[in-house]
Amino acid sequence: MSQWYPIMLKVEGRKCVVIGGGSVAQRKTAGLLEANAIVEVISPRVTPKLLEWAETGRLRIREREAQESDIEGAILVFAATDRPEINKWVAEVAEKRAIPVNVADDGDEGDFLVPAVLRRGKLVLTASASGAGPALASRIVKELADQYGPEYKENIEALKAIRAIVKAEVSDLSDRRALLQAAVTDEALEEWRSTDWIQDKDRLIARLRQRLHDRRDT
Numbered sequence: 001m002s003q004w005y006p007i008m009l010k011v012e013g014r015k016c017v018v019i020g021g022g023s024v025a026q027r028k029t030a031g032l033l034e035a036n037a038i039v040e041v042i043s044p045r046v047t048p049k050l051l052e053w054a055e056t057g058r059l060r061i062r063e064r065e066a067q068e069s070d071i072e073g074a075i076l077v078f079a080a081t082d083r084p085e086i087n088k089w090v091a092e093v094a095e096k097r098a099i100p101v102n103v104a105d106d107g108d109e110g111d112f113l114v115p116a117v118l119r120r121g122k123l124v125l126t127a128s129a130s131g132a133g134p135a136l137a138s139r140i141v142k143e144l145a146d147q148y149g150p151e152y153k154e155n156i157e158a159l160k161a162i163r164a165i166v167k168a169e170v171s172d173l174s175d176r177r178a179l180l181q182a183a184v185t186d187e188a189l190e191e192w193r194s195t196d197w198i199q200d201k202d203r204l205i206a207r208l209r210q211r212l213h214d215r216r217d218t
């Protein structure tokens with residue numbers, strides 16, 4: 001089994017091609033749409049959900065078998081048919097064009113895997129078992145969903161604003177790092193949600209210094 005390198009990829013506004021139109025293709029498509037990719041699905045049969053997304057203009061479907069030219073201009077290709085020989089052929093034509101490909105029936109034959117994902121706004125938690133057990137990856141993100149609830153969407157927004165202020169106001173890097181670490185404790189995140197510190201830069205920095213000081217004392 002391969003060693004995989006995790007990244008966060010920008011697919012927004014870029015063409016991604018999904019070959020196949022069953023439940024696996026639908027799941028990969030859903031993930032791509034969440035990241036605002038331009039999705040093209042190529043498949044003689046598609047699920048009702050994929051059809052609905054096409055009808056509401058969220059993606060384009062070509063209702064026929066895949067052809068080599070379908071992947072032209074794509075930044076990612078997904079081989080998600082129920083025919084191993086077709087998936088293998090898709091992987092070959094993508095590799096010939098140096099387009100990264102995901103292979104649904106044999107992960108190791110492709111260039112990337114899709115991990116299990118939990119989104120809380122800008123916070124993206126993923127788990128991967130490198131193909132050894134997708135059900136485990138799925139179980140782990142479900143467990144993380146309890147630990148990192150919907151409030152994290154707001155936490156991240158507040159944190160983004162706070163970090164921008166700290167970066168602008170605090171020039172010493174180690175000081176900045178210490179303050180930003182003090183800003184992400186559970187208690188601090190709760191506080192940013194309930195109090196509007198962002199309006200007053202000086203008060204915010206003073207509050208962070210106090211948090212840092214309190215932590216060093218304990």
Ligand SMILES: C[C@@]1(CC(=O)O)C2=NC(=C\c3[nH]c(c(CCC(=O)O)c3CC(=O)O)Cc3[nH]c(c(CC(=O)O)c3CCC(=O)O)/C=C3\N/C(=C\2)[C@@H](CCC(=O)O)[C@]3(C)CC(=O)O)/[C@H]1CCC(=O)O
Nearest residue numbers: 104105106107113114115116117128129130131134135138
């Ligand atoms: C995480 C998730 C993301 C997604 O698909 O969006 C995902 N599979 C999910 C679920 C799932 N898939 C399967 C089961 C049934 C139980 C089982 O077989 O174990 C379940 C569990 C379920 O349904 O509960 C069957 C299966 N999957 C693959 C094969 C072929 C093979 O073994 O290579 C077969 C056998 C097919 C057959 O028997 O013919 C391959 C892959 N599946 C991957 C991802 C990649 C590795 C992930 C990683 O470890 O990083 C990889 C390698 C390639 C890829 O697809 O990228 C999504 C969970 C979403 C969520 O719930 O959050």
Ligand SMILES: NC(=O)c1ccc[n+]([C@@H]2O[C@H](COP(=O)([O-])OP(=O)(O)OC[C@H]3O[C@@H](n4cnc5c(N)ncnc54)[C@H](O)[C@@H]3O)[C@@H](O)[C@H]2O)c1
Nearest residue numbers: 020021022023024025042043044045065066081082104105
């Ligand atoms: N990676 C995963 O997460 C995962 C999970 C379960 C199963 N699988 C594997 O993925 C495969 C697909 O699973 P599914 O449940 O979506 O199957 P499915 O039978 O629901 O769908 C297969 C789709 O492939 C299309 N297709 C067939 N030949 C084609 C061609 N030449 N060009 C384009 N499209 C074509 C069919 O029209 C159909 O829409 C399974 O056979 C299994 O091996 C992978």
